[in-house]
Amino acid sequence: MKPDRQLILEDGSVYTGIGFGSRRDTICEVVFNTSCAGYQEILSDPSYTDQAVVMAYPLIGNYGLADEDYESRLIAPSALIVRDLCDDPANFRSTCSVRDLFEEKEIPGLCEADTRRLVRNIRDYGARRGILTDISVSVEEGVRRILDAPIPHNAVARCSCRKKWYSRTSNPRFHVVAVDCGMKLNIVRMLNRRKCNLTIVPYDTGSEEILAMKPDGVFISNGPGDPADVPEIVRMLKGLHGQVPLFGICLGHQLIAMSYG
Numbered sequence: 001m002k003p004d005r006q007l008i009l010e011d012g013s014v015y016t017g018i019g020f021g022s023r024r025d026t027i028c029e030v031v032f033n034t035s036c037a038g039y040q041e042i043l044s045d046p047s048y049t050d051q052a053v054v055m056a057y058p059l060i061g062n063y064g065l066a067d068e069d070y071e072s073r074l075i076a077p078s079a080l081i082v083r084d085l086c087d088d089p090a091n092f093r094s095t096c097s098v099r100d101l102f103e104e105k106e107i108p109g110l111c112e113a114d115t116r117r118l119v120r121n122i123r124d125y126g127a128r129r130g131i132l133t134d135i136s137v138s139v140e141e142g143v144r145r146i147l148d149a150p151i152p153h154n155a156v157a158r159c160s161c162r163k164k165w166y167s168r169t170s171n172p173r174f175h176v177v178a179v180d181c182g183m184k185l186n187i188v189r190m191l192n193r194r195k196c197n198l199t200i201v202p203y204d205t206g207s208e209e210i211l212a213m214k215p216d217g218v219f220i221s222n223g224p225g226d227p228a229d230v231p232e233i234v235r236m237l238k239g240l241h242g243q244v245p246l247f248g249i250c251l252g253h254q255l256i257a258m259s260y261g
Contacts, residue, residue, distance in 0.1 A: 017110040042077075080109040
């Protein structure tokens with residue numbers, strides 16, 4: 001098939017391919033992932049909110065998507081860029097293909113792209129913003145639209161839960177309060193497996209409210225965006241210093257470090 005869509009990076013480099021999913025234009029940061037498997041977990045990982053994910057492994061979609069394997073209620077990336085997209089999954093657990101999901105959720109994607117060249121570009125020069133758009137758009141127009149587009153700063157607020165919820169286990173040894181900045185469900189499962197009862201709270205929960213729950217530890221989850229965008233979490237962590245053990249993953253680590261200066 002003739003290329004009908006393109007990714008233009010802010011440095012003016014162009015990567016053409018065949019579009020799938022939504023045909024709308026999207027402007028976002030472009031990053032890559034080298035996993036050979038686990039694309040469903042990547043697509044539902046809130047840490048990829050507002051990003052276009054380039055899959056370095058060339059064949060994506062060959063085992064479809066299983067309803068039990070999502071990491072969140074969200075399809076987080078703003079776009080997906082792959083070399084070969086499989087439309088005929090071979091997996092008895094599969095309920096739909098990647099193409100079907102992207103059409104259902106109205107998320108743009110690009111296949112038949114030169115992902116090897118694109119991954120090397122990002123590896124060598126760092127993540128940059130790009131626009132996934134129609135093949136007819138000029139490079140100059142694409143770069144102008146990228147530079148004019150505002151950078152979102154509310155990713156955590158959009159990913160976090162809206163109210164407190166619980167995940168309990170049999171014969172618990174600990175009670176952990178988990179601050180949801182965009183937490184993956186597998187983190188909940190792993191902490192439950194280690195005999196932790198969890199109280200999951202929104203990202204903007206205050207330190208006094210958390211201490212009133214009498215936790216054995218406070219966990220700060222993974223999540224998207226710049227840690228500087230969520231100063232309320234840093235303030236909350238400062239109120240917990242010396243009161244309770246703190247631990248985190250990814251964005252959570254960064255926020256804990258910021259709270260200590």
